[in-house]
Amino acid sequence: MNAPAPRRTRIQQEKRELILEAALEVFSTHGFRGSTIDQIAEAAGMSKPNLLYYFRRKEEIHETLIQRLLDTWLAPLRELDDVGDPLTELRSYIRRKLEMARDYPRESRLFANEILQGAPRIMPLLEGELKSLVEEKVAIIKGWMRAGKIVRTDPRHLIFSIWATTQHYADFDVQVRAVLGPDLGGDGRFEDAARFLEQLFLDGLKPKASAD
Amino acid sequence: MNAPAPRRTRIQQEKRELILEAALEVFSTHGFRGSTIDQIAEAAGMSKPNLLYYFRRKEEIHETLIQRLLDTWLAPLRELDDVGDPLTELRSYIRRKLEMARDYPRESRLFANEILQGAPRIMPLLEGELKSLVEEKVAIIKGWMRAGKIVRTDPRHLIFSIWATTQHYADFDVQVRAVLGPDLGGDGRFEDAARFLEQLFLDGLKPKASAD
DNA sequence: CTAACGTTTGTCCATCCGGTCAAAAATTTG
């Protein structure tokens, strides 16, 4: 499917990496159109023509970035399987997704930017790879429901809600920090979020009629 | 705080409205920098200089749009009060937010774009008006928890999770529809989402030890 | 009708931006 990776010198490897790192920073905060090659070049500490020596077009950088992103992005969902206890399994999925939001917020925002604008570059992937991956996991979740291990509900919207709540802490980070303020908005906010989400997804808000 | 609204002729009112409508469409899908005045002008059915007669700068359109947005955007949260039953109150808040995602997806995306890019234009508002509104509602929610009406949990993250899950259906609509496919991705998806979210927030995923 | 005022448009400009190119500088190879 893909053309064979062209041979590259050591310098090319390193510089391309440097550029991608810089581009991730820039693209994730300004979007594709909002970012300029000059910005990226400056962030990577090189001149524009020099950057264009390593990537011939602005789009080429973006595409490379998106392609890489998707592999790591879907890894947590791929790992979801039905070997362990369903609730434990879901809990770790939520935790892994939240860790990704904490550790790779730029990737999350890059992805969010892409989707927000109608996913012009990755639509086929959403309808193909992503959809079938989701269907695969939906089957697992349905199994858990049939076995009475988790409540019967809509498995697809369950997945959406996990995506939404976890990615929120990357994509809307500014808002989260603004609302939490300096006291609560520090590094501890991800642990608070993890505790909350675990409780929400496991028990919901309704108080137990009989104490646990 | 604001300058008095300048007097405007009937034509000015109408044309400005037309421009804002067109600009909402364009800005919400391409972001601020990704949108051109020409695009907006064409969508509004007028020439660029004509548009600039009504709004002197591109930013002026965007600011006006954002200002309006915020009023309607926060309305559902403002309405949250402790007159009724807490769970009912939360349920209608979720429902109202989901309806907004369904009926005003462009506003949601405009807001998301702004936050994603670091909220350069509305930071003060987030730290001021939004934060204090949230604090006010946090107090109410804490009251409910003390009264044992809802489970004890983090009220701020509870609010975040409602924002995240509902806005997801506007901001990530393309992805949602791609994953659901043509069968499930039709107009019914919002009702499915409403049902799911209600169940999630009320009962969570853990199956009841004793049947209801 | 006409003066005054509001609206619309064609034209133009300066800047930005993606991308090219040839030549210089650095590095590798023999």
Add this chain to the structure above:
DNA sequence: CAAATTTTTGACCGGATGGACAAACGTTAG
């Protein structure tokens, strides 16, 4: 070292874009 190859840069180009402006057009009031 010297030739070959790779990397870097300054200068440049063409098109897009935000915005200015004056002239034309339309409308309304006297």
